[in-house]
Amino acid sequence: MYQSISTSMKSKIFFQGIQDVLTLLIPVIPFGIIYGVLGLELGLEPWAVIASSFIIFGGASQLAFVQLFSVGTSPYIILGSVGAINSRHLLYGAVCSQYFNKLTNGWKILLSYLLTDQAFAVSLPYIKKNKNFRYHLLGSGFTLWFFWQISTVCGVLLGNIVPPELGLSFAIPITFLSLLVKELNKIDHVIVMMVSGLVSLLLFNFPLKIYIILSALIALSVAYFLIKNFKRFAK
Amino acid sequence: MIWTLMIIAGIITFLMRYSLIAIIKPESLSVTTKKVLTYVPSAVFPAIIFPAVFLNKNQSLQFNTYEVYAFILALIVGYFTKNTILTIATGLVSYWFLSYIL
Numbered sequence: 001m002y003q004s005i006s007t008s009m010k011s012k013i014f015f016q017g018i019q020d021v022l023t024l025l026i027p028v029i030p031f032g033i034i035y036g037v038l039g040l041e042l043g044l045e046p047w048a049v050i051a052s053s054f055i056i057f058g059g060a061s062q063l064a065f066v067q068l069f070s071v072g073t074s075p076y077i078i079l080g081s082v083g084a085i086n087s088r089h090l091l092y093g094a095v096c097s098q099y100f101n102k103l104t105n106g107w108k109i110l111l112s113y114l115l116t117d118q119a120f121a122v123s124l125p126y127i128k129k130n131k132n133f134r135y136h137l138l139g140s141g142f143t144l145w146f147f148w149q150i151s152t153v154c155g156v157l158l159g160n161i162v163p164p165e166l167g168l169s170f171a172i173p174i175t176f177l178s179l180l181v182k183e184l185n186k187i188d189h190v191i192v193m194m195v196s197g198l199v200s201l202l203l204f205n206f207p208l209k210i211y212i213i214l215s216a217l218i219a220l221s222v223a224y225f226l227i228k229n230f231k232r233f234a235k
Numbered sequence: 236m237i238w239t240l241m242i243i244a245g246i247i248t249f250l251m252r253y254s255l256i257a258i259i260k261p262e263s264l265s266v267t268t269k270k271v272l273t274y275v276p277s278a279v280f281p282a283i284i285f286p287a288v289f290l291n292k293n294q295s296l297q298f299n300t301y302e303v304y305a306f307i308l309a310l311i312v313g314y315f316t317k318n319t320i321l322t323i324a325t326g327l328v329s330y331w332f333l334s335y336i337l
Binding site for chain 2: 023026044045048051052055056057058061065069075078079082083086087088089090091092093094095096097098099100101105108109111112113115117120121124165166167169170171172173174175176177178179180181182183184185188189192193194195196197198199200201204205211212215216217219220223224227228234
């Protein structure tokens with residue numbers, strides 16, 4: 001069921017999505033540039049590097065893809081690695097499935113393609129509260145997509161124009177931290193975060209970067225335990 | 236070769252995002268499952284954050300670094316302000332301050 005909303009309302013929500021995601025671009029743009037540079041250094045064709053940002057559209061998995069490909073790793077390992085790194089998106093999909101069911105399949109496909117970590121995190125509060133969330137997620141997702149493509153192209157064409165002294169790799173954990181600040185005063189969420197973080201340190205050396213999804217699943221099991229055993233978390 | 240692999244990698248990535256959105260019917264999820272799913276960001280993002288802050292290039296634990304100090308400052312500001320932009324600004328500015336001014 002679609003209620004009709006005005007075009008100006010749609011664009012207002014779309015621009016809200018853009019606005020909400022802007023600060024998260026701080027690590028995305030330099031990372032995209034560095035990715036473009038690295039792809040060339042590893043011996044890939046410029047077109048292949050640029051296309052990978054469009055076709056795969058997932059930073060960490062693209063990095064694994066070009067690194068493994070350049071050293072002649074077996075295709076199964078390459079694809080397994082991409083799958084393992086991106087498996088966390090299954091969890092985002094499970095969360096979104098509760099709200100996306102009334103969308104047409106075309107919207108589901110478009111928003112799924114744009115469903116990165118940052119777009120998911122930024123638009124989730126809006127998705128939970130507003131029926132017209134699709135324009136918000138379109139705004140945040142498209143913005144991230146657009147700057148990821150542009151920055152990859154910049155890296156390929158211009159080389160490494162990001163001074164390493166800026167320490168922008170540190171901006172990645174900081175932006176992810178910023179996406180969790182609203183939950184920091186909730187003891188149940190803090191327990192889940194600590195479990196996830198500590199397990200990730202323990203499992204970091206597991207193959208195929210599988211530590212992300214394993215840490216998440218163990219932390220979600222703890223969440224399940226908390227809900228089942230403490231009434232105050234079940235509400 | 237690379238194009239075939241890349242397209243398959245793209246399809247895998249897309250399916251990771253799309254499959255459950257396409258398959259799951261919200262009415263089939265139990266109240267408990269829905270509640271557990273509210274913890275997804277809290278369960279996934281620390282696994283991205285912790286190794287980036289607390290592991291050095293040799294993948295051993297580090298605590299006495301500018302990254303860790305800046306991270307803790309950002310954490311404190313984030314806790315009290317609940318503000319995304321202030322948290323990022325605190326983390327980056329304090330990191331630059333510690334690295335280049337102190």
